[in-house]
Amino acid sequence: MEAAMRERAQAEARAEAEMEARQRAEAEARARAEAEMAQREMAQREMAMAEPAIMAGPTASGACIDSAGYGSSFDCVDLFFGTNRNEEPSEAGQVLFGGRAAGKSTLGVVTVTVPIERLNMPGSPVKKLSNANQSVTMADRDEYFAIWGWDEQDPTSFRRLVGAELAAATEYENSALVFVHGFNVTFRSAAFRAAQMKFDMDYDGPTFFFSWPANGSTLEYLSDQDDADISVAPLTDFLQLVRESVGEDTKIYLVAHSMGTRLAAQAINRLSLIEGDDEPFFERSLFAAGDLDRELFRRWIEPARGLVGELTIYTSSDDKAVSFSRFLRTPGFGSSGGEDVKSRIGLIDQNLGPSIFDEAMTIDITDVNTGILSNFFGVNHADYVESEVTIADLEALLRGGAFMPEARNGNFVRQCYNGRPYWKYIKGGGAPDNSCVLPF
Template sequence: MSLASKLLPVFFCTALSACGHPTGVMQPVTLAIAKPQTAHVDMLVATTRQPSGDPRTLFNGERSPKPFMTEVSVSIPAKRPEGTVQWPKRMPPDPATDFAVTRVRQIDSIPEGRAWFRQHIEGGHALVFIHGFNNTYEDSVFRLAQIVHDSKMRATPILFTWPSRASLFGYEYDKESTNYSRTALEQSLRLLAKDPNVKDITVLAHSMGTWLAMEALRQMGIRDGHVDAKINNVILASPDIDIQVFAKQYAEMGAPKPKFTIFMSQDDRALAASSFITGRVARLGGIDPTIEPYRSRLERAGITAIDLTKVKTDDNLHHGKFAQSPEIVQLIGQRLMTGQPLTDSNVTLGEGVTAVVGGTVRTLGTVTAAAVAAPATVIENRPRPHPADVSETLTSGQIPQPLAP
């Protein structure tokens, strides 16, 4: 066995799994009469997972022939570093110090789901989060709660969680599970877009979940000629997608397209491992967007690429920076979701951060927190090209596949 093969389980365990996390956290806890100071995130969870039959876990990693919806409320302790999830060290969780589920209710019909959305409306904005490889149901619930809380976004959170066995050796099963779930995600997005209370939808996907997001949007584009207009923003964090495949997915999505933002990091060790087991094909989330031909292709297509290589977090494999860096997660909540530009003086990601807009370099601000200690680079092209230009630019073969380092 090669050294790289031996290191793969370590890579994925550190990057994406709940290694060492307790199980059974989905059983709701009762807050004491003297409630500790906590925040709460209410979310709607749609899943293609199979029910576990156990209220402590709700759903397992196997595939269900039909989707399910559940209302979940998560309590978040007051004193905690942003970008972190406080998993309980023992059960039951203590809401004063731990993330804790305080309410779970199954939703049995679409009208019931829409009623929940009306009760939790946040300016008509909806956020749909799709997790990555090797996640349990509770992993994805707690991560979305952390993102929503720390970003301070004003949006209704919706989690789409697909069947992951949460196994270090389940990469192929998980990948096929994303294919299994793409029609269910497409239908979920359609139902959400049809709701008159929904003004716009942001899709935020991480790692292997970006493949699922792209496949669902591609299917929608093929059926209708374009993605629903309410889906106006797609954010791909550390996308575990073959570069040429992404180009085809993007082109076949039709036009007009949502605004795309991609978080990349050349030191992402999890994507390096993914590249290794998929034939050393470069993953979209691991490229350097400042070099050619990537820079020109992305700019011409109107895709914003944010290079997080120099951003520092506690993530040893540099795969979850989008959620663990306070500045980045707030950028998602306060800027990208609402379509605000990244090129004015109010953006403060790190000292020396620059934006390349139509060949012009602009300074974005100075460091505001110790979590970001070095420059990041933003490439953005706000004008939309003609659809024909996009199709010509981002088609299979236009973006080469260099070997991963």
């Protein structure tokens, strides 16, 4: 009896010891696994911190999630693009396309990192590394706009990704933004500008930009105009794809800048021949600092007026880039008067006044930046987004608020020129001139 009890006790003790041994082994295995996982995560974090640049590749844009894991302060901004530029990637991953027409178009998604410090500086100038071919460190991304990576897409995957971002939007529902850049702009700079607009407005709808093969040099002005004109068909195709991607019920907003207004106006005219102009293609359009002859604007836009939607024109008397364009084009290098003056829609002409068109809101934004650097050293060609005033106005347009300029900003004061109304930004406001009747 006693022997049986001793054997039972010994068996229970052995079983208990074996269970404790198994538990210790399992605990040690878990600890080793957790330690190995922690080491892998640390190694990945250190690798990311040490990586001087993210190479463009098929999964590059998807890797940019947020900056917290890198100990940095930047946000990732995804943009949809179309371009007819030649592909010309650099080792540093910051130059993706060159300045020559490729003979075909490329679709894709490009990811731009934007310094978080911009949260307190909407409308401030875009800071970028001066050398586009140098590698970008994580510390650089805290201070400068930079390319993270890009993915080429076919039309089917492009439409699918657009649909996903459109469905996820909560701040700007059923809304899409299209940007067409101007002269002397590289693909990289166009991406940065589109990212700036999206970031500064906290815009969560899909943002598109079309990058035509501008050369990125002030010495290539005439070449850039040719490149803009041969890009009309590719832009038209891209706009049709944008509409297919977002659906008929989504409101598309257009921002065209500088020589991009020339390209956009021709593409809109071509769209009217394809689709008619009974229904607006764009909900609202902004033509900013337009390097476009007034008569060409009328010729291209008036037959297609129904597609443009509610139209705003930003003009200025101090845009040195558009002023130089007028100088180059006018006989006698700007000295010719009368009808020979090649007036631009983005420049207030001393003889012809501001460009005023029926059913368009022309706003003189000369004084939105009045600092010494702007007045004496600035070109003032980017005031359409490099000002708290204009970036807030663009946001108001995209949020679908009132369209009349004085309702968008009390400092947009109505003026009259030859009996026709336009608006001028006057800091602090002023008395409107109501002597001219609104033609709409």
